[in-house]
Amino acid sequence: MEISSPRRVLAVSLADEGHHLARIIKDLTGTYPKQDPAALAGSTHDLSLKTAYYTAEVPIWLDLVSSPTEWAGTFLSVDAKEVLEVLGGVIVVFSLPVKSQTDETKAARELIQNVGKVVKDGLGGWSWDGVSLCLGIGEIDDVDEWEDCCAEWGLEFVQVKSQSVATRNEFGEKTGIPRALEALEANDWVLGLTDDLEHEDYEAEVRAGMGDTSKDADGPDLDPESLDFGFDREDFAGLKQAILNAGKEDDDFLNGEPSTYSGKKDGEESVDDEDIKKLERMMVKLQAVRDTSAGMPEEQRKRIAAKAVAEVMKEL
Secondary structure (H helix, E strand, C coil), X not given: CEECCCCEEEEEEEHHHHHHHHHHHHHHHCCCCCCCHHHCCCCEEEEEEECCCCEEEEEEEEEEECCHHHHHHHXXXXXXXXXXXCEEEEEEEEEXXXXXXXXHHHHHHHHHHHHHHHHHHXXXXXXXXXXXXXXXXXXXXXXXXXXXXXXXXXXXXXEECCCCCCCECCCCCECHHHHHHHHHHCCCCCCCCCCHHHHHHHHHHXXXXXXXXXXXXXXXXXXXXXXXXXCCHHHHHHHHHHHHHHCCCCCCCCCCCCCCCCCEECCEECCCHHXXXXXXXXXXXXXXXXXXXXXXXXXXXXXXXXHHHHHHHHHC
C-alpha cells in the first residue's frame, strides 16, 4: 500500500554537532540537506521507504538543541501536543566521546536523557507505537555505557562507524545505518486511521506478510514464546492478569473507552471481547518493542524485554 500522509520523524542533535546530523540524514536518505549544517533547525528532509508491504515518503523534521532541558520542556508543553501526535519516529544523533572527554560525555548524556523524557512522558514510552533510535557516531570499542543510557530512556542505541566497517556483527545482525533503516522500515507510518476495521486489516496484512500467525479462528495466540523476546511464561502470566485486572477501571488506558470487564464466576476468569482486544493490542505493542530491538545483541535485547514488561505492568 502507498501511505500518502505518513507520520513524521523528529531528528535532533546538539547545536554544535549539526554536521553529524547532516551526515546521518545523508546516509539514511542518500542526499545531504540543502541547508548549512549550522542552520538545520526547522528544516525538513524526506526519507523514501519502500518495502514489500508499503511505500512512503516520510518527512524528517530536523532540530538543533542548545539547551536539552529547555528543549524537552517545550516539547512537553500543551502547545506541542499536535506535533507529538503526528510523530512516528525519533532519532538522536551524537558524537561518541572518549572517556577523557568528560564535558562531551556530560552533554551527550543530557541530550539523551531529555529526548528520553519526551519519548516517555510525551509519547508514551514503551506503549508508543513508534521507533526511537539513538545514533552514536564514532569508532570507540566500549559502548556499554551508551547502550545502557539509551535503553534506560527507551531508545535503541546504534553505533555508526566509518563506511568501511562491516554492517553486520558476529551474529549476522545488521549494525550502523543498515540497522537504523531496518528499524524505520519495520515501523507503522500510517497516520490518523479512524476506521478500526481498516487498521485491523492493514495490521493483518503486515502480519501475514511477515509470516505471523498470531491471529486465527480461535482468537489471538498469546504464547509469550512466540515473541522470541526474552521473557518467560511466568512473567507473561503476571502481565496477562494485570491487563485483565486493568479492565475493572473506568478509564481504559489502551483505547480510551470504558471497560466491560465482567469479573470472575465460580472461580474462573470471564473474558469478553473488550478484554481480548486489550490483550491483542498489548501483544502488538510488545511485538513492536521486539521488532525495534531485533538487531541488538541478545543480552541487551533481554534487558529491554524485561524493562518493557515492567513498564507495561507499572502503567496497568
